[in-house]
Amino acid sequence: xxxxxxxxxxxxxxxxxxxxxxxxxxxxxxxxxxxxxxxxxxxxxxxxxxxxxxxxxxxxxxxxxxxxxxxxxxxxxxxxxxxxxxxxxxxxxxxxxxxxxxxxxxxxxxxxxxxxxxxxxxxxxxxxxxxxxxxxxxxxxxxxxxxxxxxxxxxxxx
Numbered sequence: 001x002x003x004x005x006x007x008x009x010x011x012x013x014x015x016x017x018x019x020x021x022x023x024x025x026x027x028x029x030x031x032x033x034x035x036x037x038x039x040x041x042x043x044x045x046x047x048x049x050x051x052x053x054x055x056x057x058x059x060x061x062x063x064x065x066x067x068x069x070x071x072x073x074x075x076x077x078x079x080x081x082x083x084x085x086x087x088x089x090x091x092x093x094x095x096x097x098x099x100x101x102x103x104x105x106x107x108x109x110x111x112x113x114x115x116x117x118x119x120x121x122x123x124x125x126x127x128x129x130x131x132x133x134x135x136x137x138x139x140x141x142x143x144x145x146x147x148x149x150x151x152x153x154x155x156x157x158x
Contacts, residue, residue, distance in 0.1 A: 048075075058110055094114055
């Protein structure tokens with residue numbers, strides 16, 4: 001008998017392992033959640049990585065962050081943070097300033113326009129989270145959160 005995931009992806013054979021099934025399930029769930037965010041951001045002409053940068057820089061405050069720190073804090077690593085920031089700077093969402101002593105050090109700050117945009121999105125994003133995950137209880141959300149963190153941690157040899 002096929003399980004719900006197998007029916008969803010129209011898979012007729014069993015997964016090779018429970019780990020393989022969970023892996024596919026996490027990917028499917030991630031794709032569904034991210035798709036909802038992409039749909040929400042589309043009218044604002046904003047991508048998920050750009051939104052992530054705006055949230056990171058808002059949290060960093062007036063001092064901003066170094067370019068590398070922005071990349072390290074992103075939810076999904078972007079191999080070319082520089083180009084991402086180029087596009088955002090051209091749209092007036094962020095500003096960059098090269099270091100005086102070391103020109104490789106680039107400080108990035110959220111602009112007034114970037115702050116306006118990310119603040120505008122707070123309520124719609126929260127409503128989307130409620131639509132996507134609001135059917136889970138607080139205990140279920142806490143357990144899911146704990147398990148996802150544990151899944152990302154490297155296995156330790158004993």
